[in-house]
């Protein structure tokens with residue numbers, strides 16, 4: 420099939436490259452000429468494991484352009500995957516989505532094109548995009564005869580750092596439209612994934628236990644709500660384990676054991692019960708805010724989702740409280756933060772707990788040093804105010820430190836020769852912000868091991 424993808428961010432690029440890998444003819448359009456040039460030259464502008472390799476394997480079916488007129492005509496499916504940043508009130512800013520829909524409408528010429536909202540958009544955006552497409556199309560003097568189109572929603576559930584795996588081997592595919600023909604086209608587009616008929620790339624092998632991928636084919640509003648409801652649920656699952664974790668500290672329980680004990684109940688499940696400094700990233704904060712904003716439009720409040728957000732914010736403050744309890748005085752202390760990215764295997768810093776923790780410590784007069792194996796350059800570019808706090812080396816971070824906090828559980832940190840660094844510290848306090856280090860081993864090496872929760 421012929422596919423156009425508008426926007427080459429995490430979602431658009433992964434969608435375009437994966438569909439090209441599966442044999443579809445894909446053109447990706449982005450207004451950023453530098454990005455297009457980079458991608459056309461086979462270089463991936465984002466840090467995502469396996470993406471360079473997949474780009475190379477799919478190159479024969481992939482084109483990159485800045486021109487809608489080159490990308491949209493003839494496409495069976497147009498994915499719109501542009502950014503939808505949060506406005507001040509938490510609602511998504513839809514100006515890029517509007518501009519993309521207008522541009523797509525100017526170039527539609529096929530007998531039937533499905534225009535798919537792939538960006539995380541507020542519930543009801545499908546109808547809104549449909550109206551923009553129809554208005555813009557009606558204004559064209561060169562409207563081709565027999566050209567039809569319809570809007571669908573196809574939310575993505577990919578995790579950064581696992582984007583290729585999550586796209587090729589998803590738990591489910593959700594498609595929503597009020598037009599049955601669109602659902603049929605998308606069903607056909609995703610057949611290789613649904614039936615798992617493609618040869619898996621060597622760098623992203625097929626999981627042993629995957630059978631046919633369930634397809635949820637539904638109406639537009641339901642597909643849109645599924646995306647928000649899924650992300651909010653995952654966010655509140657993490658906040659729940661973090662809330663229980665604080666109680667565990669008080670009653671003398673071990674949260675890792677508690678999480679294991681509840682996660683083995685198959686109705687609960689063990690994933691997303693890892694306690695720590697909480698969630699960050701581009702989705703959970705934004706999507707929970709958007710869900711609450713949407714509900715507000717109906718005069719409906721969502722106390723559970725709001726509580727998940729509050730608990731998550733509190734976790735960041737708790738990290739600072741733990742240090743203060745231990746050091747008594749934070750003023751003048753040197754605190755090292757290991758990890759700046761919001762999670763391992765990405766250089767994404769959006770809503771990263773490390774940034775908030777650093778700011779809270781600075782506000783209390785501490786000196787802060789941050790280290791990250793991958794996100795350091797991006798950190799310097801995007802956070803010039805904090806850039807002087809960057810430590811290029813681990814020696815520089817540990818040297819004369821009063822406490823070190825493991826904020827992001829990069830494999831490099833887990834495999835660190837911790838014995839090398841303990842002697843560099845002024846006081847060897849180690850706060851494990853992700854509950855991933857072996858407390859006994861760290862104590863044997865001479866660290867005073869602290870965890871966020873009990």
Ligand code: UDX
Nearest residue numbers: 575576577578579691692693697698699700702761762
């Ligand atoms: C998330 C969703 O998983 C994905 O389905 C959606 O489409 C986009 O948002 P992502 O933001 O890439 O993906 O990261 P994810 O792996 O879900 O982690 C989110 C945050 O939660 C990270 O900061 C992570 O450190 C934290 N987390 C995750 C925990 O604190 N505990 C856990 O048990 C799991």
